[in-house]
Amino acid sequence: MxxxxxxxxxxxxxxxxxxxxxxHDQQFKIDSNIKAPDLEHRRVLRKATGxxxxxxxxxxxRFLNHEEARNRAAHIKRDAIEHLxxxxxxxxxxxxxxxxxxxxxxxxxxxxxxxxxxxxKAGVSHTVKSKSMATEEVxxxxxxxxxxxxxxxxxxGEYICQLRHExxxxxxxxxxxxxxxxxxxxxxxxLHIPRTEVPEELANIAREKLRQQxxxxxxxxxxxxxxxxxxxxxxxxxxxxxxxxxxxMPDVHVALVGIEKIVPRLADLATLWPxxxxxxxxxxxxxxxxxxxxxRREGETDGPxxxxxxxxxxxxxxxxxxxxxxxxxxxxxxxxxxxxCPIFKSxxxxxxxxxxxxxxxxxxxxHLRGLKDWKHLSYASSLCGNCTExxxxxxxxxxxxxxxxxxxxxxxxTTWSERFAFRMWxxxxxxxxxxxxxxxxxxxxQFCYDLLRLDKGWIPTxxxxxxxxxxxxxxxxxxxxxxxxxxxxR
Ligand code: SF4
Numbered sequence: 001m002x003x004x005x006x007x008x009x010x011x012x013x014x015x016x017x018x019x020x021x022x023x024h025d026q027q028f029k030i031d032s033n034i035k036a037p038d039l040e041h042r043r044v045l046r047k048a049t050g051x052x053x054x055x056x057x058x059x060x061x062r063f064l065n066h067e068e069a070r071n072r073a074a075h076i077k078r079d080a081i082e083h084l085x086x087x088x089x090x091x092x093x094x095x096x097x098x099x100x101x102x103x104x105x106x107x108x109x110x111x112x113x114x115x116x117x118x119x120x121k122a123g124v125s126h127t128v129k130s131k132s133m134a135t136e137e138v139x140x141x142x143x144x145x146x147x148x149x150x151x152x153x154x155x156x157g158e159y160i161c162q163l164r165h166e167x168x169x170x171x172x173x174x175x176x177x178x179x180x181x182x183x184x185x186x187x188x189x190x191l192h193i194p195r196t197e198v199p200e201e202l203a204n205i206a207r208e209k210l211r212q213q214x215x216x217x218x219x220x221x222x223x224x225x226x227x228x229x230x231x232x233x234x235x236x237x238x239x240x241x242x243x244x245x246x247x248x249m250p251d252v253h254v255a256l257v258g259i260e261k262i263v264p265r266l267a268d269l270a271t272l273w274p275x276x277x278x279x280x281x282x283x284x285x286x287x288x289x290x291x292x293x294x295x296r297r298e299g300e301t302d303g304p305x306x307x308x309x310x311x312x313x314x315x316x317x318x319x320x321x322x323x324x325x326x327x328x329x330x331x332x333x334x335x336x337x338x339x340x341c342p343i344f345k346s347x348x349x350x351x352x353x354x355x356x357x358x359x360x361x362x363x364x365x366x367h368l369r370g371l372k373d374w375k376h377l378s379y380a381s382s383l384c385g386n387c388t389e390x391x392x393x394x395x396x397x398x399x400x401x402x403x404x405x406x407x408x409x410x411x412x413x414t415t416w417s418e419r420f421a422f423r424m425w426x427x428x429x430x431x432x433x434x435x436x437x438x439x440x441x442x443x444x445x446q447f448c449y450d451l452l453r454l455d456k457g458w459i460p461t462x463x464x465x466x467x468x469x470x471x472x473x474x475x476x477x478x479x480x481x482x483x484x485x486x487x488x489x490r
Contacts, residue, residue, distance in 0.1 A: 171333060223256055
């Protein structure tokens with residue numbers, strides 16, 4: 001079986017558009033303008049997030065004091081990030097003591113090179129992979145394919161993404177946007193099987209295809225949810241058991257992990273594992289939680305003979321160097337902030353075009369990939385604060401979006417028209433006379449707009465982007481000032 005059997009020109013594009021080589025902000029606008037009015041997309045997402053809300057509310061109820069647990073989780077991660085250098089060195093020393101190998105990757109290219117070197121040395125022709133956003137971040141599958149190594153995704157959601165040649169839609173729920181019918185269509189087209197829309201049957205088909213891959217794979221690639229400094233272990237949490245098979249059956253296990261995943265003590269998992277499960281999927285605990293501390297020892301019958309952990313920076317130290325926004329590195333990737341974000345639920349995960357979508361993705365991507373090209377994501381927010389409210393490690397997400405906006409303005413990454421508009425707005429706000437005049441101009445503008453029936457769209461106006469899917473708000477016939485001057489003081 002090959003999950004990548006179909007030629008690339010049959011790629012199912014996430015946005016239904018040809019991939020255009022255009023600036024990221026313009027691509028974002030095009031993609032989100034397609035997704036936002038798509039009512040079927042909204043229905044699917046509403047169903048998925050509706051189930052999630054109910055489950056989370058129930059799971060939170062099992063904590064004696066959920067708010068205190070959030071404080072504790074935030075404290076653990078803050079301590080880890082503030083002393084990252086010490087904890088990483090401690091992790092490295094302990095993991096080496098256990099017989100594991102530690103590699104440091106400064107960039108995505110370094111990470112890919114190290115993995116391919118390990119694979120070539122082991123004579124690997126295909127690898128089994130469990131879900132890992134770090135490998136998505138470095139585009140590992142493409143690099144492995146170019147090196148002649150077939151990567152096989154073994155998490156069901158990621159497997160479906162791989163069959164569809166599309167990136168994960170959500171960093172916890174990769175196919176949140178698909179219905180059972182969509183998945184059945186994909187299986188029929190890519191695996192040439194008789195059609196079924198029964199979820200259990202679809203899962204069984206995938207299971208059968210993947211089992212053989214585990215048996216024959218020489219190398220397994222995973223990420224990790226946590227790096228435990230005092231134990232020199234990595235912690236992996238999952239629901240399907242495929243990660244366990246990926247790291248225990250092949251001879252070589254490679255884990256690619258971002259350096260921010262460090263936690264000081266094994267005991268910290270007693271807080272972080274339930275917090276991750278509750279916020280991420282509304283479970284009390286995720287089904288399988290594994291700790292891996294080294295390769296197979298003398299006398300042991302299973303586990304890999306070689307165990308490699310690659311500690312990846314890839315821009316994270318830029319975020320850590322910023323004392324004001326460093327706390328964003330505390331993220332445990334539970335995905336809760338995506339599930340409650342009205343913008344994510346409107347434009348969808350693929351519009352972001354980033355590894356990490358939603359509010360936290362909008363905060364960290366400008367640090368990881370450059371503020372100039374990715375500043376637009378920080379404007380994709382209603383600043384309602386839902387994200388901050390649900391974050392299990394208390395990251396002040398929506399204020400970080402404001403800080404990114406401020407940094408973009410300070411760095412002069414805004415357009416001249418934007419600067420001009422805001423300068424005019426500032427002048428108007430500071431002068432009662434100008435403010436009143438602006439109000440009058442707006443009323444004259446609205447009168448002309450109505451008279452010329454511009455809402456019909458027969459002449460393009462600067463308001464088209466707004467009015468295409470919304471009604472233009474009516475300006476009051478009389479301003480508050482006018483009302484106050486005549487009747488308000490009676
Ligand atoms: S920022 Fe907070 S809510 Fe969002 S994914 Fe990270 S830990 Fe979860």
